[in-house]
Amino acid sequence: MSDPAVVIDPAESPVAHGSGLADARSYLDIQGVNLWYGNKQALFDIDLPIPEKEITSFIGPSGCGKSTLLRCINRLNDLIDGCRFEGRILWEGQDINGSGIELHGLRTRIGMVFQKSNPFPKSIFENVAYGPRIHGIRNKSKLQELVEKSLRGAALWEEAKDRLHESALGLSGGQMQRLCIARALAVEPDIILFDEPCSALDPIATGKIEDLMEELKKDYTQVIVTHSMQQASRVSDHTAFFYLGELVEFGETQQVFTRPLQKQTEDYISGRFG
Amino acid sequence: MPTSDHGMHSEGQRARKKMRHLLYSRLCGGALAVRVLMIVGLILLLASKGLSYFWPKDIQEVSLKDGSKVWGEYQGRKVFLGAQRDAEARYQIQYKVANRDLYDLDFRWVDEDEITQTSTPSGLLRLERREYGVFIGRLRELILGGEVHRGAVADLMPLLVRKMAERPANETHQWEQEARRDQVVLVTAEGQSSTISLFDVLHVEAPNEMSVFAKAGTLIANLWAFVWEDPRESNTEGGIFPAIFGTILMVFLMTFFVTPFGVLAAIYLREYAKEGPLVRAVRVAIFNLAGVPSIVFGVFGLGFFVYFVGGTIDQLLYPEALPTPTYGTGGILWASLTLALLTVPVVIVATEEALSAVPKEVRQGSYALGATRFETLWRIVVPASLPGIMTGVILAIARAAGEVAPLMIVGMVKLAPVPMDGEFPFLHLDRKFMHLGFHIYDLGFQSPNVEATKPLVYATAFLLVGIVMVMNLVAIYYRNRLRERYASSSV
Structure with missing residues (x-):
C-alpha cells in the first residue's frame, strides 16, 4: 500500500540510475517504505531495487535503519508491537504485505541469518531438518538428503558429518553461523538475508562465511547488513548507504566506494564519522 | 611492583578488601556447612534411631534386690525425676519386657539402685x-x-x-x-x-x-518385612507398605495432574495472554496461592472435589449406591487433585521463567524459517524450556510428598489397604489411602502404645525422607538428561 504523499522523483532519487544499475533486473523492489516504532520514525521513504542473484550490502552507522529495512523484507517486524509500516515491497510483481501473500510461505522463501548465531537447542541434524519438517517433509531419507545438501551448501558437511546427532551448541561460533545458513538453505529459499552475520566471528570464520556467500551467488539473491565496510566492499555487488533512516546512496559497490556521489557517503567510507 | 606512597596506600586498601572478601566467603561457606551438617545430622538421627529398632537386641536378665528377676531388652537410662531436688541423682533404666498380655505394659522402668546383677543368659x-x-x-x-x-x-x-x-x-x-x-x-x-x-x-x-552376622541378617529381614508388610495391631506392629504405596501413588498422580495443567497455564500467561493489568493480577494471584496455608487447600478440596465434583459424579454415575458415596467421599484421586492445586503455582512460576529464558533470537530463527507461532512454541520454545519445567515439577514433588495437613480431610486415613487389587479397574482411585506423613503422626501421637511405636516413628520418617529423596533424584536425573539434550546456549 503506497502512500500517495510519497512521490518518487527519479531525478532526486538517491538510486544512481546512471551507473548501469537500471539495466540490472531488480528482483525485489522496495518502494516508498516508511516505518515507525511507536511514534518514532525509523525509515524514511526508502526506494531500493535489489538485483537477482547478486549480493546487496546495506551499510551505515548504528541506528540508521539498515537492519530494520532488512527485517521488512521477511516481515519479521510484524512481531514487534507498535511497529507501523507504509509503502510497498514488490517481489515477482506482488506486494509482500499484500493479501495474496501468505506470511509463512513468504518467510520460507526468504531466509534469514542473524547477527547472533541462533541454533536451536537440538542436534545439528535436527537444526537443519527443522525447516523441512515444519513444511511437512516426514520422509527420513528425503530429510537426510536435504540435510546433507544444505550442510554441503553451507560448507559445513565435512566438519559436521560425523557429529550430526550431537548438540548444535557444541559447534564453534563460525560453525554455528554456517549451520544457521544451512538451516536457511534447507527450506530452499530464493533470497537470503544476512543481518551482520560476522560481527561475532574471528577473521578466519568471517573469511569462510564470505567465501560461502560468493559460492551461494549462483543460486540465491543475497542481502547483507554489515558494519564492516571492508566486508561490504569485498563481498557485495551493490551497496546501499543509510543514514538516520534515509537511503543516502545506492549503486555498484565499486562506484560507491571509489566515486561516491554523495558527500555523506564519502565522509562515512573515509571514516570521518560513523 | 608499586613502591610509591600511592602504592602503599592502595595496598592497605587491598588488604582490607581481601579481608572483607574472606570474611564474606567464610560466612557463606559456614552457613552452607551448617545447613549440610543439619541435613546429614537429621538423616543420621533418623537412620540410627529407626534402624536400631530392627536390630535384634540381647535379652538381659536383671536381678533385683528383692530377689525377683526381669527379662527384657535394654532401652535407655534416665534420671529419676521423682527424686528430691537436693538428693543425689538416681537413675532408672527402661527395659522392654514385652508380654503385654501378662504385664499390661510392654516397658518397665527399673531403679538402678535396685539392680544387683545383669547378665545375658542363653535360652x-x-x-x-x-x-x-x-x-x-x-x-x-x-x-x-x-x-x-x-x-x-x-x-x-x-x-x-x-x-x-x-x-x-x-x-x-x-x-x-x-x-x-x-x-x-x-x-x-x-x-x-x-x-x-x-x-x-x-x-x-x-x-x-x-552372631553379629545373624543379627545383621535379621536386621535386613526385619527391614524388608517393615517395607513390604501390612501393619498389624493398630499400626504398632508389622510393616507400612500401604503407606509407602499410598504416598508414592499420590505423588505420582499429583505430578500427572499438575504438570500439564501448570505448563499450559504458564504457556498461556507467557506466550498468548496480552500483558496488562488483568494478566498481572492473575500472576499476583498465583504467587499468593503459593502462600496459602495448605489446610485451606484441604478444605477447598473437600468442598469442591469431594462434595461438589464427587457428589455430582455419584448422582450421575453411581445412583444405585447412594446414599453410600462412591466418589463423594475422600479418596486418593481427590487428595492428589488437591495437592496438584497446592503445587500448581510452583510449576507455573518455574515454567514461566523457563519460557522467558529462551532467547528471542532462537524464536526469531524459527519464525524466519516460516514456522508459525504454534510450531515455534511446541517445537522450539517448550523443548528448550523442559529442564526449567522439570525443575518446577521437582519442587512440586518435594512439596507434595511432605504435605500432610490437607490430606487429612480429603481421603487419607489411619489404616487402609493398598488401593490396588485384582478387581477391575485394578487401581481404585476412589478409595481412601494411607500416607507416610500421616503414619508418622499416627504412630507418634495417636497410637495406643506410644512407647512401643517411638522407634517406628523414626523408621517411618527415615523412609519418608528417603522416598522423597529418591523421587527427587529420579526427577533431577531426568532433568539433567533433558539439559544435555536441549542444552541452551545462553541460559
Missing part, C-alpha cells in the same frame, strides 16, 4: 506374635502334632526352628488348623508359664545366641 526367646506384640520367655515345652516335647532348650530349639521354617508363604486353612493345635509353652522371668499356639507365632529368635 531366652523372643517371639513375635500375631496379637499382643512380643513375648519374651524361656522355652519349656513344645507340643507338636499332639506329641509333647520336653527337655533342654538346646534340644527343643531346633525342633521349633524347623517347625517355623515349614510355615507356608500363603497361609492355607489346613495349615492354620494344624498350626493352631501345635503349641509352644514358655515361662516368664517370674516363672509363670504361658502357652501360645504356633499359629500366633510369626517369628522366633534367640538374640543372645546370635
Whole structure:
C-alpha cells in the first residue's frame, strides 16, 4: 500500500540510475517504505531495487535503519508491537504485505541469518531438518538428503558429518553461523538475508562465511547488513548507504566506494564519522 | 611492583578488601556447612534411631534386690525425676519386657539402685506374635502334632526352628488348623508359664545366641518385612507398605495432574495472554496461592472435589449406591487433585521463567524459517524450556510428598489397604489411602502404645525422607538428561 504523499522523483532519487544499475533486473523492489516504532520514525521513504542473484550490502552507522529495512523484507517486524509500516515491497510483481501473500510461505522463501548465531537447542541434524519438517517433509531419507545438501551448501558437511546427532551448541561460533545458513538453505529459499552475520566471528570464520556467500551467488539473491565496510566492499555487488533512516546512496559497490556521489557517503567510507 | 606512597596506600586498601572478601566467603561457606551438617545430622538421627529398632537386641536378665528377676531388652537410662531436688541423682533404666498380655505394659522402668546383677543368659526367646506384640520367655515345652516335647532348650530349639521354617508363604486353612493345635509353652522371668499356639507365632529368635552376622541378617529381614508388610495391631506392629504405596501413588498422580495443567497455564500467561493489568493480577494471584496455608487447600478440596465434583459424579454415575458415596467421599484421586492445586503455582512460576529464558533470537530463527507461532512454541520454545519445567515439577514433588495437613480431610486415613487389587479397574482411585506423613503422626501421637511405636516413628520418617529423596533424584536425573539434550546456549 503506497502512500500517495510519497512521490518518487527519479531525478532526486538517491538510486544512481546512471551507473548501469537500471539495466540490472531488480528482483525485489522496495518502494516508498516508511516505518515507525511507536511514534518514532525509523525509515524514511526508502526506494531500493535489489538485483537477482547478486549480493546487496546495506551499510551505515548504528541506528540508521539498515537492519530494520532488512527485517521488512521477511516481515519479521510484524512481531514487534507498535511497529507501523507504509509503502510497498514488490517481489515477482506482488506486494509482500499484500493479501495474496501468505506470511509463512513468504518467510520460507526468504531466509534469514542473524547477527547472533541462533541454533536451536537440538542436534545439528535436527537444526537443519527443522525447516523441512515444519513444511511437512516426514520422509527420513528425503530429510537426510536435504540435510546433507544444505550442510554441503553451507560448507559445513565435512566438519559436521560425523557429529550430526550431537548438540548444535557444541559447534564453534563460525560453525554455528554456517549451520544457521544451512538451516536457511534447507527450506530452499530464493533470497537470503544476512543481518551482520560476522560481527561475532574471528577473521578466519568471517573469511569462510564470505567465501560461502560468493559460492551461494549462483543460486540465491543475497542481502547483507554489515558494519564492516571492508566486508561490504569485498563481498557485495551493490551497496546501499543509510543514514538516520534515509537511503543516502545506492549503486555498484565499486562506484560507491571509489566515486561516491554523495558527500555523506564519502565522509562515512573515509571514516570521518560513523 | 608499586613502591610509591600511592602504592602503599592502595595496598592497605587491598588488604582490607581481601579481608572483607574472606570474611564474606567464610560466612557463606559456614552457613552452607551448617545447613549440610543439619541435613546429614537429621538423616543420621533418623537412620540410627529407626534402624536400631530392627536390630535384634540381647535379652538381659536383671536381678533385683528383692530377689525377683526381669527379662527384657535394654532401652535407655534416665534420671529419676521423682527424686528430691537436693538428693543425689538416681537413675532408672527402661527395659522392654514385652508380654503385654501378662504385664499390661510392654516397658518397665527399673531403679538402678535396685539392680544387683545383669547378665545375658542363653535360652531366652523372643517371639513375635500375631496379637499382643512380643513375648519374651524361656522355652519349656513344645507340643507338636499332639506329641509333647520336653527337655533342654538346646534340644527343643531346633525342633521349633524347623517347625517355623515349614510355615507356608500363603497361609492355607489346613495349615492354620494344624498350626493352631501345635503349641509352644514358655515361662516368664517370674516363672509363670504361658502357652501360645504356633499359629500366633510369626517369628522366633534367640538374640543372645546370635552372631553379629545373624543379627545383621535379621536386621535386613526385619527391614524388608517393615517395607513390604501390612501393619498389624493398630499400626504398632508389622510393616507400612500401604503407606509407602499410598504416598508414592499420590505423588505420582499429583505430578500427572499438575504438570500439564501448570505448563499450559504458564504457556498461556507467557506466550498468548496480552500483558496488562488483568494478566498481572492473575500472576499476583498465583504467587499468593503459593502462600496459602495448605489446610485451606484441604478444605477447598473437600468442598469442591469431594462434595461438589464427587457428589455430582455419584448422582450421575453411581445412583444405585447412594446414599453410600462412591466418589463423594475422600479418596486418593481427590487428595492428589488437591495437592496438584497446592503445587500448581510452583510449576507455573518455574515454567514461566523457563519460557522467558529462551532467547528471542532462537524464536526469531524459527519464525524466519516460516514456522508459525504454534510450531515455534511446541517445537522450539517448550523443548528448550523442559529442564526449567522439570525443575518446577521437582519442587512440586518435594512439596507434595511432605504435605500432610490437607490430606487429612480429603481421603487419607489411619489404616487402609493398598488401593490396588485384582478387581477391575485394578487401581481404585476412589478409595481412601494411607500416607507416610500421616503414619508418622499416627504412630507418634495417636497410637495406643506410644512407647512401643517411638522407634517406628523414626523408621517411618527415615523412609519418608528417603522416598522423597529418591523421587527427587529420579526427577533431577531426568532433568539433567533433558539439559544435555536441549542444552541452551545462553541460559
